[in-house]
Amino acid sequence: MMPRNLSGPLAGRSRISGKTPFLILIVLTVILASGCRRTPEPVRETRFMMGTLVEILVYAQGEDAANAVSRAFSRMAEIEKATSCRIPGNDVESVREGEGALFSGDAARILQTAISAAVASSGSFDPTLGELVDLWGIGTDRPRVPGEVEIRDALGRSGYQKIPESGRFPPGEKLWLDLGGVAKGFAVDEAVKVLKDSGVGAGIVDAGGDLRTFGVKPGSSPWKVGVQDPDQSRELAGILEAGEISIATSGDYQRYFEVEGVRYHHILDPATGRPARSGLKSATVLAPDCALADALATAAFVLGPERGLDLLEKRDGVEGILISEDGIYHTTSGIGTRFPFRKKQP
Amino acid sequence: MDIRRWALDSDFKVTLTRPRFTDGLLLVLLIAITILSPRLLPVRSEGDTVLVRAGESVFRIPLEENGPHRVTGPLGEAVIMVRDGEAWLENTPCPLKICEAMGPVRRAGDVILCLPNRIYIRVEGREQTDAVSR
Structure with a gap:
């Protein structure tokens, strides 16, 4: 900016009127200060576990941060060992083999969340579909479309009502649990707890899209969480802004195989034993904890746009974005108000 | 003053x-x-490097380094192709080839994930979001 009322050569006596020098100094100071303030780089670590890629990102430095991240991964591995139906020697295997088991600790808490989601969704989420999941083999190297009889028989052996309330499974009664629909979210919650207890102020634990943010980001801006566009793997359907949130998405694009042009995805409808055809392509759920978000995302996907929204609206602190096959976004009342949501421009 | x-x-x-x-x-x-x-400012820039995690090994490939880069996962060898600032997976030994169907990545934050063969590719740079619920 040139000084006003300039008279004579620049080297000579000049005249600047008003408080312009003050203003310039203030503005330059603000600009320089904002330029100098560097946002600390996050520490990011990834590991393959729980059948997906887990990423932990923390805004903290030094050995303590690295140790905290390592402890969080260890906690997640512990939960996977106790609850995965693919890892032998745990209670899930004992129940599948009819050896009986008394669920306790992590497994009991996960089971409790799973039952609660099953009851709330009238069985649209069911943690006893392990045999059906195995029959379809989606996500393995031997996916196939099972026969009607196989599906009917496996359905007959499933049902969340068969889970004893006490968590004590008697010997001789076989039940093929698949707690994957809750365990991943639960592990995310526990990892966040470990990080917080270790003094990490802010970060994200992300288990293949089931994720939880915590703390305040440097600069105090809200966390920005993208929601995957179910039709284009490279695009986002939109971006949510929030403080601490737990979020999970179920979609037909995540794991699937195709036979004669028909896509068979991994979210099975407990009513039919087949991949759910509810008119949805994805269901994203925000909840007070990630375990619940995980289970409700599956339930909402199976229920479809209307009944799915109804399920989510009825629960305190739960919001959702359901994207149907025709590209319509069905959102609960808190999306856009409680949680700002910037939708992808068509 | x-x-x-x-x-x-x-x-x-x-x-x-x-x-x-x-x-x-x-x-x-x-x-x-x-x-x-x-x-x-434009929030999602073109990335300049891809971070690759294959099994337990982690390394980076500049997106200007055209050509095939061979990586090995538990199922076997796969190829990360880099050309004209884009990267994608080819010749993967995984059964469903969902990772190949994901096509090329270019922008910061873009991810290709091959779960069966444990290969993870992420374009680094200024990202639009802190995380993505997929």
Whole structure:
């Protein structure tokens, strides 16, 4: 900016009127200060576990941060060992083999969340579909479309009502649990707890899209969480802004195989034993904890746009974005108000 | 800083008068630009490097390094092709080839994930989001 009322050569006596020098100094100071303030780089670590890629990102430095991240991964591995139906020697295997088991600790808490989601969704989420999941083999190297009889028989052996309330499974009664629909979210919650207890102020634990943010980001801006566009793997359907949130998405694009042009995805409808055809392509759920978000995302996907929204609206602190096959976004009342949501421009 | 002393010591003479409307306008404008500039910048840039995790090994490939890069996962060897600032997976030994169907990645934050063969590719750079619920 040139000084006003300039008279004579620049080297000579000049005249600047008003408080312009003050203003310039203030503005330059603000600009320089904002330029100098560097946002600390996050520490990011990834590991393959729980059948997906887990990423932990923390805004903290030094050995303590690295140790905290390592402890969080260890906690997640512990939960996977106790609850995965693919890892032998745990209670899930004992129940599948009819050896009986008394669920306790992590497994009991996960089971409790799973039952609660099953009851709330009238069985649209069911943690006893392990045999059906195995029959379809989606996500393995031997996916196939099972026969009607196989599906009917496996359905007959499933049902969340068969889970004893006490968590004590008697010997001789076989039940093929698949707690994957809750365990991943639960592990995310526990990892966040470990990080917080270790003094990490802010970060994200992300288990293949089931994720939880915590703390305040440097600069105090809200966390920005993208929601995957179910039709284009490279695009986002939109971006949510929030403080601490737990979020999970179920979609037909995540794991699937195709036979004669028909896509068979991994979210099975407990009513039919087949991949759910509810008119949805994805269901994203925000909840007070990630375990619940995980289970409700599956339930909402199976229920479809209307009944799915109804399920989510009825629960305190739960919001959702359901994207149907025709590209319509069905959102609960808190999306856009409680949680700002910037939708992808068509 | 004592502006009056500075004025006396310098060759400039500053006459302090009432600020004009345009001074105020300028101040507001510059402060607004300062505050909003991070939001006005393009938030999702083209990346320049891909971070690759294959099993337990982690390394980076510059996106300007055209050509095939062979990586090995538990199921066997796969090829990360890089060309004209894009990267994609080819010849993967996984059964469903969902990772190949994901196509090329280019922008910061783009991810290709092959779960069966445990290969993870992420374009690094200024990202639009902190995380993505997939």
